[in-house]
Amino acid sequence: MDFALTAHDQRRFTRSASAFLGAFGLDIPRHPDREGLYRLYDAFTHLPYENVSKIIASRDADNPALVTISLRTPEEVLEGYMLSRLGGTCFSLTHCLYTLLRHCGYNCRRVLGDMNHGPDIHCAVVVRTEGESYLCDAGYLLPEPIGLPLNGHTSVQGKIYRYILLAEPGEPRALSLYTEPPGGGRTRWRYRIRDSEVEDSAFEYHWKRSFTASMNSQLVLSRSSGESHVFVHKHSVRHTTASGKHNENVRGRVGASVQELFGIDAALVERAWELSERARGKHVGGFR
Numbered sequence: 385m386d387f388a389l390t391a392h393d394q395r396r397f398t399r400s401a402s403a404f405l406g407a408f409g410l411d412i413p414r415h416p417d418r419e420g421l422y423r424l425y426d427a428f429t430h431l432p433y434e435n436v437s438k439i440i441a442s443r444d445a446d447n448p449a450l451v452t453i454s455l456r457t458p459e460e461v462l463e464g465y466m467l468s469r470l471g472g473t474c475f476s477l478t479h480c481l482y483t484l485l486r487h488c489g490y491n492c493r494r495v496l497g498d499m500n501h502g503p504d505i506h507c508a509v510v511v512r513t514e515g516e517s518y519l520c521d522a523g524y525l526l527p528e529p530i531g532l533p534l535n536g537h538t539s540v541q542g543k544i545y546r547y548i549l550l551a552e553p554g555e556p557r558a559l560s561l562y563t564e565p566p567g568g569g570r571t572r573w574r575y576r577i578r579d580s581e582v583e584d585s586a587f588e589y590h591w592k593r594s595f596t597a598s599m600n601s602q603l604v605l606s607r608s609s610g611e612s613h614v615f616v617h618k619h620s621v622r623h624t625t626a627s628g629k630h631n632e633n634v635r636g637r638v639g640a641s642v643q644e645l646f647g648i649d650a651a652l653v654e655r656a657w658e659l660s661e662r663a664r665g666k667h668v669g670g671f672r
């Protein structure tokens with residue numbers, strides 16, 4: 385991907401960004417301040433984490449086991465949400481948010497992170513405004529920007545989880561994100577972000593690597609909806625609320641269930657489901 389937009393792409397992105405901001409009653413801020421950042425990020429969190437779009441773009445109908453690298457541009461991500469309520473995975477969401485924030489005048493950078501599954505498989509955006517830096521992670525569905533601590537930790541309370549960002553000693557500078565469940569249960573480490581800007585070539589390299597990750601051969605979606613967090617993995621749906629978790633098996637009605645929960649057309653979900661199952665060597669007999 386050429387991260388430098390052509391004049392045509394820039395015009396297309398400008399139209400897409402204007403339509404997206406307008407849908408949430410927003411406009412490009414005169415002064416890119418903290419308040420505007422929170423409002424813009426809140427709008428962007430409506431985009432779900434989903435690999436429906438990634439599976440469809442990267443899996444061939446005749447040979448689903450073959451992966452074709454197809455990086456969705458920021459304008460495609462915004463248009464996908466406006467037209468079909470699609471979102472993206474962490475790299476496409478991060479690059480889209482980064483491009484949108486820069487379009488709105490913010491000083492920001494993309495950063496890479498490590499998770500239990502391996503190094504450099506996660507990413508986010510760090511924004512600098514009014515003398516402070518904030519972590520914005522739409523791929524992990526952080527409820528709001530979190531201030532980066534110089535030492536110690538900062539935290540925000542979501543509707544379900546408490547998110548804790550802890551500064552780690554040493555260089556290069558790194559921060560770990562932890563989540564604490566309702567009622568103060570066991571705190572879990574989620575990922576480590578290195579607070580250094582990622583060049584286009586490195587970001588593209590790790591983005592392309594993500595296409596061969598195991599999660600790209602399994603249907604995965606996630607979003608916060610009102611007082612609950614919804615997570616879809618293959619044919620299972622988990623609803624998490626402040627009072628606990630509820631699991632639901634939606635085999636045979638994956639498309640309809642995702643459409644009801646996410647607003648994504650059932651036909652797109654079923655297509656992604658079929659491609660992912662065939663890529664894993666599973667026999668797919670159709671939907672009932």
